[in-house]
Amino acid sequence: KQEVTQIPAALSVPEGENLVLNCSFTDSAIYNLQWFRQDPGKGLTSLLLIQSSQREQTSGRLNASLDKSSGRSTLYIAASQPGDSATYLCAVSKSDSWGKLQFGAGTQVVVTP
């Protein structure tokens, strides 16, 4: 069974610092990996999707890398802002069941002014 782990569970940084969020998974036979953001009491917002054949994806201040062989993905957020405070979740789908996303528990981020 695929296990998805996100460490640390919580992170606090001063504004302007770069954020580094980690996601690891046990089964490397993934179809894709998605990063989401969740604000308190809200639904999830998609940030980036990386196909299994890709090594990284970028959108603005966000960059996500994928190392399938070692079962790891890292989300980098450059020059953090207080508005980046949220919970960040990663999720993977398997090659033989692409519709079934397996989520990590998330990393709760606080960016202090």
Add this chain to the structure above:
Amino acid sequence: NAGVTQTPKFQVLKTGQSMTLQCAQDMNHNSMYWYRQDPGMGLRLIYYSASEGTTDKGEVPNGYNVSRLNKREFSLRLESAAPSQTSVYFCASSEWADTQYFGPGTRLTVL
């Protein structure tokens, strides 16, 4: 363009009562999903529908039924609610295996 909408936003049930959670998307997506989110357990897939006319079980399907009414709508039914079904329920949609778009959630309490 509303994206994914869910009704109701909040619901309180007594044990044994039934209810249906409604979900609709206006992005013409083929695939739709139901998740539940619990503290300490993260998000878990209940059921999904890869395309209109098909449904498949996810990780935690027991106690739930689904109906893919048409391409836009995917409902989740609790036939006899139990306290263990107290949770936040999210509906999502996607174009096949592409990015999933989530609704705002339904907060359900079963007493």
